[in-house]
Amino acid sequence: MGSRPAVFLDRDGCVNVEDDHIRRIEQFRLYPDTIESIKKLNAAGFVVVVITNQSGVARGYMSEELVRQVHALLLKWAAEGGARIDRIEYCPHHPQGAVEPYAVECDCRKPRPGMLRRAAAELDIDFARSYVVGDKISDIELGPATGAKSIIVRTGFGAREIGRIERGEASRPDHIAEGIGGAVDWILADARLPLPRTVG
Numbered sequence: 283m284g285s286r287p288a289v290f291l292d293r294d295g296c297v298n299v300e301d302d303h304i305r306r307i308e309q310f311r312l313y314p315d316t317i318e319s320i321k322k323l324n325a326a327g328f329v330v331v332v333i334t335n336q337s338g339v340a341r342g343y344m345s346e347e348l349v350r351q352v353h354a355l356l357l358k359w360a361a362e363g364g365a366r367i368d369r370i371e372y373c374p375h376h377p378q379g380a381v382e383p384y385a386v387e388c389d390c391r392k393p394r395p396g397m398l399r400r401a402a403a404e405l406d407i408d409f410a411r412s413y414v415v416g417d418k419i420s421d422i423e424l425g426p427a428t429g430a431k432s433i434i435v436r437t438g439f440g441a442r443e444i445g446r447i448e449r450g451e452a453s454r455p456d457h458i459a460e461g462i463g464g465a466v467d468w469i470l471a472d473a474r475l476p477l478p479r480t481v482g
Contacts, residue, residue: 284406286329289469290398290424291320292416293334293372295438296462297356300417303338310352313437315463317363322466324366326473329405332356332370333397335420340379349374368405371397392416393423398430411473415465419443422455431456431472433465 294300299311323330332353338344353370360367373392379385389396398414401407412430414421417438425432432455434440434447446452457472459465 284402284408286406286408287327287411287473288329288331288368288401288405288407289323289412289466290331290333290401290414290430291462292414292418292421292438293332293356295417295440296415296421296435297332300438303343304348304352305338305344307348307351307355310355312356312359313462315461317360317365319462319466320360320365320367321363322470326470328469329368329407330366331398331401331405331407332367333392333401333414333424334370334372335392336372336374337376337379337391339374340376340381340384342380346374369401371401373397392418393420393427395424395427398424398428402428413469413472415459415462415469417443419446419452423453425455426453431469433457433459433468435459435461435465437461 291297297316301309304310336349339346373390374384375386375388375391377387409429414424414430415433417435417440422432422434434455447454457468
C-alpha cells in the first residue's frame, strides 16, 4: 500500500467546461476556480491526478494526438498559474468504438479503476486517504472500487447525474459540491487540513 494521499480529478465537466468531447483545442476552457483549487491541493500535500475517459478517440471524433495536445495545454496553464498536476491518465477505448485498435474492453475505462491503480503504483498513493472528484456516476463509483472517498460536482453532467442519485438509481457519494472549488474545500475540511488563506 502507498503512503501518499491523492485527489483524482475527472477532466471534462470538472476541471474544464464540458463541451460534447473536445474535438478542437479551441474548445478547451478551464473553470474559473480550477487553478486555485489545484493550488490548494498542492499546498495541502495531496498528489493531484487527472483521470479522463476519452472514448471520442475510439468513436473517431478526435485523434489521440489531440488528446495529448489538450493535456499539454492543461499542464502549461497549471504551471503558469503556479499549480502542479502530478499525472494525467486517460482511456481512449470504448467497446463499441469504430476505430481499431481502440474498440476494446479494457481495465481503464471508468468506472473500472485501471487508471487509478496505474497512477497509485507510480506515485505511491494510499487510496484510503484519497478522494475522487467528477461529474458522473462512473467517476464516483471509483471511490468504492478503490477505497477512496468520492465527490460529485454539479458542473458538467453533474446536475443530471445527481438527479439519478436522488431517485435511488445509483449510490450516494460522500459529498455533493457545486464545482471543483467546493469539492476541494470539502476535501481539505474532511482531511482536517487547514484552508490556505492565500495560495501563491
